[in-house]
Amino acid sequence: MSGLLVEAPGSGQDLAIEVGGLHQRYGNFEAVRGISFTVQRGELFALLGTNGAGKTTTMEVLEGFTRPGDGHVRVFGLDPWKDRRKIRPRIGILHQDAGFLGDLTVQETVTLWRGMSADAGRATIDNALALVGLESKAKVKVRQLSGGQKRRLDLALAVLSRPDLLFLDEPTTGMDPEARFATWKVIQDLKAQGATVLLTTHYLEEAERLADRLAIMHEGSIHTYGTVDEVVSGAGDQVAFRLPMSAAQAKERFAEGLPFVQGIAPIVTYTAGGTQVVYTLSEGSEAARAQAAVRSLLAWADGVGVTLERLEIRRGTLEDVFMRVVGEVR
Ligand SMILES: Nc1ncnc2c1ncn2[C@@H]1O[C@H](COP(=O)(O)OP(=O)(O)OP(=O)(O)O)[C@@H](O)[C@H]1O
Known part of the structure; x- marks a missing residue:
């Protein structure tokens, strides 16, 4: 470009x-x-x-x-x-x-x-x-x-x-x-x-x-x-939550993996305190889209009987854009 x-x-x-x-x-x-x-x-x-x-x-x-x-x-x-x-x-x-x-x-x-x-x-x-x-x-x-x-x-x-x-x-x-x-x-x-x-x-x-x-x-x-x-x-909104379990527990419990939302795979980060899950919705996403994503995640959570801790919709950051630019051209 x-x-x-x-x-x-x-x-x-x-x-x-x-x-x-x-x-x-x-x-x-x-x-x-x-x-x-x-x-x-x-x-x-x-x-x-x-x-x-x-x-x-x-x-x-x-x-x-x-x-x-x-x-x-x-x-x-x-x-x-x-x-x-x-x-x-x-x-x-x-x-x-x-x-x-x-x-x-x-x-x-x-x-x-x-x-x-x-x-x-x-x-x-x-x-x-x-x-x-x-x-x-x-x-x-x-x-x-x-x-x-x-x-x-x-x-x-x-x-x-x-x-x-x-x-x-x-x-x-x-x-x-x-x-x-x-x-x-x-x-x-x-x-x-x-x-x-x-x-x-x-x-x-x-x-x-x-x-x-x-x-x-x-x-x-x-x-x-x-x-x-x-x-x-241009960063797109993010829907994020934490699962109150370790990596090993998450892998055992969700053997088939975490769900895709609107065709988007989650980014999963395991930390000592739990498992952080983030979906980055596509560029220019609207509030309605984030809301639909949350709804489908809550339905999934009810189905598997798990609590989504610190569930939030957050705005993408300059860092997200920067990492995407660098990632895209690598
Ligand atoms: N005098 C020079 N001779 C040959 N190559 C050079 C010279 N000065 C810079 N370069 C090369 O040109 C490219 C751009 O360098 P430049 O210093 O402009 O980057 P920068 O964006 O300021 O980087 P940084 O954030 O690391 O300071 C680099 O690949 C660098 O190795």
Whole structure:
């Protein structure tokens, strides 16, 4: 499904990023295989995907570090490679690995960075450190920071010049839940002040919390995209319950297996406390369908004389969609 156009609601000058049919190669290897998407100004767009899907490669083209291969790429209407001098002052970049000098303190690092920044006047060092909660570490050497603290320093540098467009490549990797939450708040605040954000992450919850729209990439192609609600609605509802018995007891009792519901086989997981059974109803299923599934399961349970514990109808999750995308193309 490469070459899908992921259109932002706006167009033309509302767009911060336009990518159309981008192909990107490393020698004979095609890392990006004809992807298309747009990001509207002020929007937060998340690129999700498996390891090696091509997310960082795409970011590097948009950041002006790599010459685009085939296809159309624009950042604020300009060519990110040819016009990188014009674009650079307007963007902030958080790389996966910034490569700090370990002997410098946090404050010295930010000072050095600020000296190289094209628009240094827009933020003070104290502000930048306060923004990411590193004020108390100003005099600490970078090599003494924890992994999550280094990631926060990365973010301070990326936002130092208050950029119009932020590229955040896995911004919360290595952070504890509290630091991750604080970082989400920083990103939301920057967005509220008008920044456009292109984010990559392996944390699906992060995308669910932050993204206006997202795309799931795998092996160089975009396989699904849309708002979080649009993407999640493709997951289908699930009907789930627990049987109060061990795997051995369940196998003995239901020698012929658990029933199919609407032609769908259950996914059965045995745990110490019981047996979890889940049916994923097809894409776009309606409440009536889930209700009919529950009815037939209750009839089956009455027939075999078993209690369905914690019986529920639940909405599919982004994780379900992600696993299906990855599973389908394997
Ligand atoms: N400089 C390079 N030379 C050759 N191959 C490369 C180079 N950089 C990346 N690749 C390959 O291109 C593919 C895409 O890599 P990329 O870093 O863009 O993926 P990603 O989606 O960011 O992955 P991850 O989530 O693991 O960071 C991978 O198969 C990777 O091995």
